[in-house]
Amino acid sequence: MDIALKQRNRKNVRICILLALAVVGMAVVCLFVGSSHMSVSDCLDALMRRSTDANNRIVWNIRMPRVLAAVIAGAGLSVSGLIMQTTLNNSMASPSTLGVSNAAVFGANLSIIAFSGGYLSTGNNLSNYAVGANPYATSMMAFLFSTASILLILGLCRVRRFSPNVVVLAGVAVGAMWNAATTILQFYATDVGISAAVIWNFGDLGRATYRTDGIMLVVTAAGLLFFRMMAWRYNALLSGETAARSMGVRVEGLQFCSLLLASMITAVCVSFLGVIGFVGVICPHVTKRMLGQEHRFSIPVSALSGSLLLLLADTLSRSMGSGSALPVGAITSLLGAPFFLAILFSRKERGQC
Numbered sequence: 001m002d003i004a005l006k007q008r009n010r011k012n013v014r015i016c017i018l019l020a021l022a023v024v025g026m027a028v029v030c031l032f033v034g035s036s037h038m039s040v041s042d043c044l045d046a047l048m049r050r051s052t053d054a055n056n057r058i059v060w061n062i063r064m065p066r067v068l069a070a071v072i073a074g075a076g077l078s079v080s081g082l083i084m085q086t087t088l089n090n091s092m093a094s095p096s097t098l099g100v101s102n103a104a105v106f107g108a109n110l111s112i113i114a115f116s117g118g119y120l121s122t123g124n125n126l127s128n129y130a131v132g133a134n135p136y137a138t139s140m141m142a143f144l145f146s147t148a149s150i151l152l153i154l155g156l157c158r159v160r161r162f163s164p165n166v167v168v169l170a171g172v173a174v175g176a177m178w179n180a181a182t183t184i185l186q187f188y189a190t191d192v193g194i195s196a197a198v199i200w201n202f203g204d205l206g207r208a209t210y211r212t213d214g215i216m217l218v219v220t221a222a223g224l225l226f227f228r229m230m231a232w233r234y235n236a237l238l239s240g241e242t243a244a245r246s247m248g249v250r251v252e253g254l255q256f257c258s259l260l261l262a263s264m265i266t267a268v269c270v271s272f273l274g275v276i277g278f279v280g281v282i283c284p285h286v287t288k289r290m291l292g293q294e295h296r297f298s299i300p301v302s303a304l305s306g307s308l309l310l311l312l313a314d315t316l317s318r319s320m321g322s323g324s325a326l327p328v329g330a331i332t333s334l335l336g337a338p339f340f341l342a343i344l345f346s347r348k349e350r351g352q353c
Contacts, residue, residue, distance in 0.1 A: 012297040015290060019304035023071065026311040030067050031059065033315050035325070062206075069208035069216065070310040070328075073269040074279060076220035078306025079299055080262035081280025082287065083227055086234050086295070087258045088164035094280040095266035097168060098153060098259070099175030100146050101277070104270040106178045107145030108200050109185050111138040113193040138200065139212075139271040146267030149174055154256055167259070203276035203329020205314050212272040223265045224303060230254065231295040238293050276329045278336020279306050285339075309335075 032043045036058055045051035046059035077095065084093040095101055115137070153170045157163065186194050227234075233254055236244040241251045270276070283305040287298050313331040320326055 009297075012291055012294070012301075016297065016300055016304065019301060019308065023304055023307045023311065026308055026315070027067050027071060030070065030311050030315050031063050033318050034058065034063060035318065065208045065210055065213055066205045066314065067311070068210075068213045069205045069273060070314050071307040072213060072216045072220050073205075073273055073276065074283075074306035074308070074310030075303035076216065076223065076265040076269050076306070077276060077279040078283035078287075078302045078309070079224055079227060080266045082284035082298060082302045083234070083258050083262045084280070085284055086237060086293075087255050087262075088167055089237075090164060090168055091285070092281070093168060094278075095263065095270075096175070096277055096280075098171035098263060099149050099178055100263045100266045101270055101275050102175040102178035102182075103145040103149035104142040104267060105201055105275060106182045106185070107141040107143070108138050108271070108274075109182050109189075109197045110145075111141035112197045112200060113185055113189040142271035143267045145178075146270065147264060149178065150260060150263035150267075154259060158256075164255075200274055202327035203274040203332070204325075205273060205310075205328050206325060208273065216268055216272060219268045220265055223261050224299065226261060227258070227299050228296075230258070231299060234258075234295040235293065274327075274329060276310070276332055278332050278340065279309060282332075282336050282339050283309055 031047070032038070032040055036055075038046070038055060038058065042051055042055055043059060046055040049056055049060075051059075081094045084095070084098065085091055087093075090097075153167065153174055156170050157166050186197060189197065233244070233249045236247045236249050237251065237254065244251050266280070283302050284298075286305055287302040291297050291301055309332070310328065313328050313335065314325075317326040317328045317331045
């Protein structure tokens with residue numbers, strides 16, 4: 001038994017190493033892809049700051065923050081989905097299921113349409129809007145509404161016992177309310193305001209900066225550290241709430257803290273980058289197929305697979321854009337929707353319906 005466990009652990013470690021190398025390789029490829037059509041030698045010179053000023057700026061001020069955002073946000077969204085699925089014992093659970101993304105969209109739309117990104121309304125004058133728009137105010141509003149939404153859902157569930165099914169249903173209902181509020185808000189928006197709001201809704205890594213990457217890194221790293229420390233408790237939770245309590249796990253507290261922290265990671269990523277769907281669904285399922293439910297390994301592997309997926313999606317978005325990058329959220333949705341349907345109609349899931 002010990003020999004089999006050691007062999008399985010060695011296999012899991014090898015998978016982690018291979019995925020880490022794949023992330024590094026894909027990040028390098030992502031740096032070399034773009035609409036400027038720089039050669040590989042030009043990119044290498046720019047990385048060493050030995051190329052022209054224009055090439056140096058493209059690599060260090062545009063592509064590098066974008067690559068870092070893909071690595072950080074991919075890891076955060078993927079692990080958030082994994083923790084939500086484990087905590088709620090629902091393979092379809094994800095940040096969008098709990099209405100976190102919907103609330104972020106409403107908050108951003110409110111900031112853009114009602115306050116022009118943080119200031120008073122500037123009407124249909126595009127130049128006035130460009131002066132008044134404040135991306136950090138928009139991100140802050142998106143984050144505040146996302147956090148308020150998950151606190152509302154968890155508060156409602158505490159009133160009627162902390163049941164995973166209640167959490168999912170409450171998330172669907174609250175998410176529908178945010179969608180309705182966003183539609184009403186856009187109905188009364190000016191032409192410029194609704195155009196800016198729709199553009200924000202696209203998941204776009206191009207808006208990332210070193211400052212936003214730093215904020216996402218702090219929140220995501222803190223969350224991953226907490227989840228990794230709680231790994232054995234998540235493993236116990238897989239055996240059922242009764243079994244977990246017999247092992248000394250405070251189930252309700254673990255569920256509350258895990259869902260809140262996973263939602264906050266999602267809220268930070270979505271508030272800066274826009275809606276990037278299906279990363280929190282695809283990667284956790286791939287991870288569980290490869291490693292099973294052992295969270296000591298599934299958490300880091302899920303993080304690496306999320307980074308790899310978002311790097312791949314970003315590379316595809318810039319390769320297919322014909323001079324301009326497609327929204328990366330559209331690419332992840334195109335990849336994720338068939339995968340989601342395959343899970344939904346798989347034998348196991350069909351038996352639970």
